[in-house]
Amino acid sequence: MSRVYNFSAGPAMLPEEVLKEAAEEMTDYRGTGMSVMEMSHRSQAFASILNEAETDIRELMHIPENYKVLFLQGGVSLQFAMIPMNLMKNKVADYIVTGQWAKKAYQEAQKYGRVNKIASSEDKTFSYIPDCSDLSVSPDADYVYICENNTIYGTKFRELPDTKGKPLVADVSSCFLSEPVDVTKYGLIYGGVQKNIGPAGVVIVIIREDLITEDVLPGTPTMMQYKTHADAGSLYNTPPAYGIYICGKVFKWLKKQGGLEEIKKKNEKKAKLLYDYLDESCLFKGTVEKKDRSLMNVPFVTGNEELDAKFVKEAKEAGLENLKGHRSVGGMRASIYNAMPYEGVQALVDFMKKFEKENL
Ligand code: PMP
Numbered sequence: 001m002s003r004v005y006n007f008s009a010g011p012a013m014l015p016e017e018v019l020k021e022a023a024e025e026m027t028d029y030r031g032t033g034m035s036v037m038e039m040s041h042r043s044q045a046f047a048s049i050l051n052e053a054e055t056d057i058r059e060l061m062h063i064p065e066n067y068k069v070l071f072l073q074g075g076v077s078l079q080f081a082m083i084p085m086n087l088m089k090n091k092v093a094d095y096i097v098t099g100q101w102a103k104k105a106y107q108e109a110q111k112y113g114r115v116n117k118i119a120s121s122e123d124k125t126f127s128y129i130p131d132c133s134d135l136s137v138s139p140d141a142d143y144v145y146i147c148e149n150n151t152i153y154g155t156k157f158r159e160l161p162d163t164k165g166k167p168l169v170a171d172v173s174s175c176f177l178s179e180p181v182d183v184t185k186y187g188l189i190y191g192g193v194q195k196n197i198g199p200a201g202v203v204i205v206i207i208r209e210d211l212i213t214e215d216v217l218p219g220t221p222t223m224m225q226y227k228t229h230a231d232a233g234s235l236y237n238t239p240p241a242y243g244i245y246i247c248g249k250v251f252k253w254l255k256k257q258g259g260l261e262e263i264k265k266k267n268e269k270k271a272k273l274l275y276d277y278l279d280e281s282c283l284f285k286g287t288v289e290k291k292d293r294s295l296m297n298v299p300f301v302t303g304n305e306e307l308d309a310k311f312v313k314e315a316k317e318a319g320l321e322n323l324k325g326h327r328s329v330g331g332m333r334a335s336i337y338n339a340m341p342y343e344g345v346q347a348l349v350d351f352m353k354k355f356e357k358e359n360l
Contacts, residue, residue, distance in 0.1 A: 005344035008322035009151050009297060010174065010195035013339040018249045036245045041238050049241075050234065053248035060254055063183050063206060070205040070226065071234040071244050076101070076173050076192040078224070079203060080108035083169055083188065084115075085220040087142050087211060094118045094141045096161060099126045099150035100328060101171060106145070112217055118144070119161075125329070126153040128289040132161030143167045143187060149175035149294050151195070152326040154287070154333065156294040160185055167211060174296050176204070177254060178338060179264035187211050195296075196337045198247040201240040205229075254338070263338055264295075270336050270345045271295040277349045283307075283356040287331065301331035302359075308332060311355055318351050 006013045029036050032045050039046055054069050063069060074082075083105070084093060091113030095106040097120040109115045116138055119130040137144060144163040149156045151174040160168060167187025176191040183189065188207045194200035205226065212226045222228050228236050257263055275293060278286040278300055287299045302308050308331055312324045325331040336345055 004319045004321045005340070005347055006321045007334045007336070007340070007344075007348070009326070009333060009335040010192070011200050012195045012335055012337050014198070014246070015250065015253050015339045018246065018253055021249060022246060037242045039241070041235060041241050046241060049245050049248055050239070053244055053251060054234075056248065056251035056255060057177075057204070060177060060251060060260055061181060061183055061206070066209045067183060067206050068209060068212060068226075068230045069234075070207065070229045071239055071247075072203045072205055072229060073201060073240050074203060075200070076171060076190075076203060077104065077108075079171070079190055079205070080105040081111070082224045082226070083143075083145070083190075084109040084112040085217045085224055086213075086226050087167070087169070087188070088113045088217060089215060090140045090142050092116075092138055092140045093143055093145060094135075094138050094166070095145045096120070096130070096132060096135075097122060098129055098155060098157075099147055099153050101151065101173075102145070102147035105147070105171065109145070113142075116141070121155075126150060126155065127287055129155050129157055129292040132157075132159075135161060135164075137162075137164040137166055141166050143169045145169045145171075147171040147173075149173075149178075149296055151297050151335075152299075152329060152333075154294045154297040154299040155289075155292040156296070158292065167208070174335075174337075175294070177260060177263070178267050178296055180260040193243065193247055195335070196339075197250050199243045202243040202247055204247075266342070267295045267336070267338065270340065270342055271298065273342070273345050273349055274298050274334060274336070277352060281352070281356055283360050284352060287329075296337055297333055297335050299325055299329065299331060299333040301325075305330065307359060310359075311352075314355065315348075315351055318347075320348055320351055323348075 094116045097103050097106050097117050118135045121128050121130050144166050148170045169188045173191035174195050176196045190205040193202045212230045216225055284300050315323050323332045325333040
């Protein structure tokens, strides 16, 4: 059975080249006589894997010296607690709620302090990004929080909010390494790797050094303190070693493609193909305000639930998998992360055209 085009929102498609290379190294990693899964995380071989992964992501994102890169576990959702526990010195934080993931982070933070929702797009089912150019940021806010790309709804911040000098904290899970970023604009950037970078189980946190302190909320577990992991170079305890190894391979794959500038061009080309068709189709339509469209997650509907279900079923039969929208919104969603080739989006658009002819 050959591989399908997998439009899953995450865990998602990885570059075939990376999977093949990992398969070749599965039982004997470069003459060590063992798999990376079987090797001590204190071994020389693993130290090289971890160091190279960090060096490569630093190079890809141009991460300045005064930021630490941490490879952690616990999924994105653990960060919803870890962020306030570590950063809420004044016990005040401002959240911009643009989808379910931002909302979950906002709700979790309420356990730890006074949390203000300073902007939201919930009034229109999160189908747009609110104007964040002049928000009433709390004078004593420890940080301002965003989810930069909203996986479920398919919106992305094209411009970062004006945080009035407060550190910006961003969940970039579904747009990680999809285009260049200016790291200096953030206090903390983090994301799960299971969409654009690697297997579930690894979370990468890029955090400005001055935000890493011992002054955390009382009772914060040792494992949930950024300082613990920063001081130990992500080796405080056994890290998600195999996952980090795959992330490292994806970083090298990205470098080979020409880095984030080139990846952005490819992602724009893929997204344009799909959005242009959605804009001209008489059957399908996009659900998001055009100016806020994500390059990574593209939701669309026919307006008829039965027809949506028929589309998802027939697409699957044609080798186009996981096109069902998130269970909370219905319809369809095509996630077209870095590893989705242009040909995959072309195959989707061709199939949609055929479906439109047959069903209109
Ligand atoms: N944030 C975003 C933007 C997501 O898309 C997701 C879901 N994949 C999460 C957070 C939650 O991730 P996790 O399941 O790793 O907690």
